[in-house]
Amino acid sequence: MRSYFIETWGCQMNQHDSELIEGQLRDYGLVAASDASDADLVILNTCSVRERPVHKIVSRIGALEKMLNPPIIGVCGCVAQQEGTELLKRSPSVGFVLGPGKIASVGEAVRAVEKGQREVLIGFDAERDHNYHSIFRKSSTRGMVTVVEGCNEFCTFCIVPYTRGRELSRALPDVVEEVRHLASTGLKEVELLGQTINAYKCPETGSDFADLLTEVASVPGLARVRYVTSHPRHFNPRLIDVLADNPKVSRYLHLPFQSGANEILDRMHRRYTREEYLELIVNLRNVVPDINLSTDVIVGFPGETEEYFQHTLDLLQEIRFGQVFAFAFSPRPHTPAARYVDQVDEATKMERLHRLFALTEQISSELNQKLVGRDIPVLIDGDSRRDPNHWQGRGEDNRVVNFAKCGREGVGDIVDVRITRAGAHSLVGERTSGDGRLPVFGAA
Numbered sequence: 001m002r003s004y005f006i007e008t009w010g011c012q013m014n015q016h017d018s019e020l021i022e023g024q025l026r027d028y029g030l031v032a033a034s035d036a037s038d039a040d041l042v043i044l045n046t047c048s049v050r051e052r053p054v055h056k057i058v059s060r061i062g063a064l065e066k067m068l069n070p071p072i073i074g075v076c077g078c079v080a081q082q083e084g085t086e087l088l089k090r091s092p093s094v095g096f097v098l099g100p101g102k103i104a105s106v107g108e109a110v111r112a113v114e115k116g117q118r119e120v121l122i123g124f125d126a127e128r129d130h131n132y133h134s135i136f137r138k139s140s141t142r143g144m145v146t147v148v149e150g151c152n153e154f155c156t157f158c159i160v161p162y163t164r165g166r167e168l169s170r171a172l173p174d175v176v177e178e179v180r181h182l183a184s185t186g187l188k189e190v191e192l193l194g195q196t197i198n199a200y201k202c203p204e205t206g207s208d209f210a211d212l213l214t215e216v217a218s219v220p221g222l223a224r225v226r227y228v229t230s231h232p233r234h235f236n237p238r239l240i241d242v243l244a245d246n247p248k249v250s251r252y253l254h255l256p257f258q259s260g261a262n263e264i265l266d267r268m269h270r271r272y273t274r275e276e277y278l279e280l281i282v283n284l285r286n287v288v289p290d291i292n293l294s295t296d297v298i299v300g301f302p303g304e305t306e307e308y309f310q311h312t313l314d315l316l317q318e319i320r321f322g323q324v325f326a327f328a329f330s331p332r333p334h335t336p337a338a339r340y341v342d343q344v345d346e347a348t349k350m351e352r353l354h355r356l357f358a359l360t361e362q363i364s365s366e367l368n369q370k371l372v373g374r375d376i377p378v379l380i381d382g383d384s385r386r387d388p389n390h391w392q393g394r395g396e397d398n399r400v401v402n403f404a405k406c407g408r409e410g411v412g413d414i415v416d417v418r419i420t421r422a423g424a425h426s427l428v429g430e431r432t433s434g435d436g437r438l439p440v441f442g443a444a
């Protein structure tokens with residue numbers, strides 16, 4: 001085998017896993033192909049959180065099999081963990097199946113395939129390998145860093161604890177060392193990753209996420225620290241203080257609430273109430289008034305009546321999130337909610353989802369409009385997708401900003417941009433004065 005191509009579905013954790021897979025394949029001597037049809041090995045790094053994941057993977061395997069020179073297929077990620085050896089039976093082209101807990105073994109799996117064997121590696125070891133030197137990072141501005149793997153929450157709709165295993169925190173010194181390494185290579189921003197990142201507990205020292213965030217934010221050369229995903233019930237006052245006191249910590253917080261009705265939250269096993277969530281937001285905004293909040297919402301969870309759905313809309317109105325990721329409930333294998341008898345019909349789910357989207361688009365637009373006329377520091381990620389004469393970057397609160405190139409700035413710079421227009425999903429602005437090379441924050 002000489003070349004590889006990776007297709008990634010799902011969340012940041014999967015995107016970061018693909019970086020680790022790619023790094024190992026390159027270490028093994030394989031080169032990147034520009035397209036699946038040119039590759040000897042195609043990795044499908046799968047997600048099973050959303051609808052019909054197995055169906056999607058099986059149909060993709062079928063399409064790859066029909067290619068003129070069908071590649072060897074490696075299935076990784078959550079569907080690999082969920083389906084295991086079944087995937088080998090789907091097609092002789094599937095050479096290996098690696099669950100999320102085994103992706104550090106990609107090199108081993110490729111070697112086995114070259115010897116004519118087919119590997120299935122799933123499950124979770126008590127300790128996991130975090131060799132960050134093997135990670136192939138494409139971004140020259142920001143790097144993702146795993147902090148917590150797996151989840152212990154067992155929300156009744158979610159498959160993650162089954163496909164990514166139980167919560168496992170990395171040692172604080174390991175995380176900080178990786179962040180130092182990234183900063184030394186010139187990256188300005190890190191994004192700390194975990195399914196329930198604020199449940200972090202260092203296995204060596206007992207330090208919590210507030211401690212970790214403080215340590216990471218003090219790494220010289222780093223300008224910004226982001227983190228996903230926080231769970232409301234693990235958001236403690238110390239963590240709020242760290243956000244308030246540390247300007248390097250992003251003014252963006254993703255805090256899923258899932259439903260505005262206590263009856264549904266209880267059935268989801270979320271272990272907080274609507275009132276507790278609201279109180280948390282008030283406390284946060286008291287100390288970080290400009291925080292940009294985003295959230296996840298599930299529409300049509302079993303037992304959701306029109307009245308319960310209205311509670312969700314009311315909560316959205318009350319809090320006014322900058323961004324809302326909303327999905328219609330879809331049953332996942334192994335999860336209790338899949339067995340609930342009072343499922344909501346598809347037409348009702350879609351109708352509610354449309355109403356919710358109409359509301360959230362309106363709120364996002366209104367919030368973004370308020371930024372018109374403001375100067376905000378923007379970290380340049382690269383060319384705008386729509387116009388190569390424009391840059392695309394992000395503000396401190398993670399909002400996407402596009403602005404015309406001046407020729408004095410480049411990828412990785414943090415520059416001041418005055419916002420001139422705003423839509424529901426992004427902002428448009430123009431560079432203000434400055435030489436375009438100086439980071440806004442005093443990165444030492």
Ligand code: SF4
Nearest residue numbers: 151153154155158160
């Ligand atoms: S907190 Fe709940 S929704 Fe989030 S990953 Fe864990 S089980 Fe899934």
